[in-house]
Amino acid sequence: MIAEEELLADLTPPQRQAVTHIDGPLLVLAGAGSGKTRVITRRVGYLIQQGISPGAIVAITFTNKAADEMSRRVGELLEMKSGSMPMVSTFHSFCALMLRIYGTAIGLETNFTIFDTGDTAKLIRNACGDTGALPTGLTPAKIGEFISRAKMQMIKPEEVSSRLELPQFQASSLARIYKRYEEMLLENRALDFDDLLLKALDLLNNDAAREVIHRRYQYLLIDEYQDTNHVQYLLAKRLSEHTRNICATGDPDQSIYGWRGAEINNILDFEKDFPDAAVVFLENNYRSTEYILTAANSLISNNKLRKEKKLLAVLEKGVKIQIHSCDDENEEAKTLADLINQAQKRGSKLKDIAVMCRINSLFRIVEQTLRTREIPYQLARGVSFFQRREIRDIMSYLRVLVNPADQVALERIVNTPTRGIGAQAQAALKDFAQQNQISLYQAILQAEKIMTLGKSQTNVIRFGEMMEQFRQRLTPTSATEDIVRHVTDTSGLRTYYKQIAQKEHRTDELSPEANLDEFIGMAQKFHQELPDGSMMDFLSQQSLVSDTDAINNQTDCVTLLTMHAAKGLEFEQVIILAAEEDIIPHMFCSGDERKIEEERRLFFVAMTRAKKFLNICYAHHRATRGSYRPTAPSRFIKELDPQTVEGLDVTELSKPVRTNQFIISPRKPAVEASVPTPAKPRCQYRPGQRVYHEKFGYGVIQEIYLSGANYLGTVNFHTGGLKKLVLNIAPLQTVKTDQ
């Protein structure tokens, strides 16, 4: 245990004030890069140093990665054994844990499965089938979002039409689907992400459970408080009401999850909720150089609904922000690769560079370019691994073992790999289950009684026996890793995917089988880190991973991430791509000033991740969803203090924001195809038109121009990219290009 002086030695007065505050509510308004993580870590250390039991402390972070990081730092600080560490976790993980331990108090089966968005969509699809209503124009995913929003506002199915403004024809069917969806969750013994929070709240409203939990946790810290939603707010109040020891840290200017129900007012009204709260402002920025901060300040000051505040620079002026104007997304990707090469020449490490984008889909071209230029990169997409077919398959097996009521998982694996239990057989099983009021799994175990199964009967019996055998292996003492390996090998999954790979003779490094092995590796790691952890805990952990969790700080490569995923991180150099209207701010905002302010905060978050170098790129044309369109630079570029930027052509910013017409590139004179040009060959095509080419398939014409006696044009093909073609004769003819 280290001495008090050591804990406080290198802190500024406000930091010290936050760290040494022990009892009663505390609000730390910490600007970007103001040493917030350090303050939280030290405060946890200080509390323990003052004799508070580590087990009485809960610190809530926004991601699991942040939780691990903080845990590590606290451990380092106090040189503690892992056994007596404070709880550091995300809201969702913490709630899941409470529910696993105390859930029986509110009648919850504690082996519940956690349903992710994919499972949820499946359930909604089924719920629509049952209620016989799929509202037109709504996808299961959309309905899922709607239900999630309703749940976070604690609106019950029967309150949908009265508490939400919806057209009547939608309200009633949505309410019906929502109701059925909730029933089905119950039947599956499953909780969705929202349920984790809601049931935890139920738990805290239960006198017996609350008393135990209150006795256990005496000090609550919540980071990124500006991004908590209403239910999390209620949880926070409940969790701290007995001691009033609540410490919230955050920054209203970094609230970027409003679309997910986060309420910025939680942090703005903290002092109303806790009138005796001590408030500490951390305004010195120790991360970024002055030019970057001045620019960030000038940007964010455009938000009208905001408390005036400034980030104060501590570091030197540094380098101005570089703006890069590019022709299209290909040139942008080239610029990016050049910037990275420059940084390498300068002596920077690749892992100190981040490439940020508003939307994931824009990374496709970037990835291609980085691969051809042989620049190693990592994409912050932790969840995508768990979306893969083979991973969902193996996880479904494990889920059924832990929770046989999990019908979504069971339906997935009953005929994967194919074992002669087809659609009719599955329907027969479901019929039998419904008639006898038993679960699908129980029906499978009673297959010998179901004559309607016909030829499939023996297959079903064999499947049931196999699953039961797996279940017997799953004892509290069995190693998770062994079960995962055993199931992968004996269920037939491995051979199934091996065969598929052979048939398609694909030899990519990320084969399904390799992914299965990687998953086994994850189970192994889990078992090493947590020898007492059960399969249930393993599955819980895997379903609550986030994109940011996948970021690896060890390997030396460029990190590609969305601006949202960048929250809480910092890099020596940040390169922002596609700073264009309709991308950031996203077209989804459509003039809604509050939404645009959130987009501005998002841009602010992205900028303030940079320590020394900040590059902002935009293109004049961009191919999105197959069609090639002109774009305009983001209004946020115009809002940056001109003194802090370099390479900006102001005239480009004053161009008309958007037209529906094709803008003719000044460098390659184009001819409007509709304008008759008498003595010249006729052109039957025009920009934006969809065309078919025998060799390249479908594509969209980008521009047309006259070259000698022929009309030439570039066409963006869905497969194969840009091609130059002769357009005045049909069919389209390819010409040689330098591309």
Next chain:
DNA sequence: AGGTTAAATCTTTTT
């Protein structure tokens, strides 16, 4: 009727 192919439609961010 079933299976293939063309056209139309929808595009954010994530625990």
Next chain:
DNA sequence: GATTTAACCT
């Protein structure tokens, strides 16, 4: 660009 729907062909 991906996915879903409509249309077409055998």
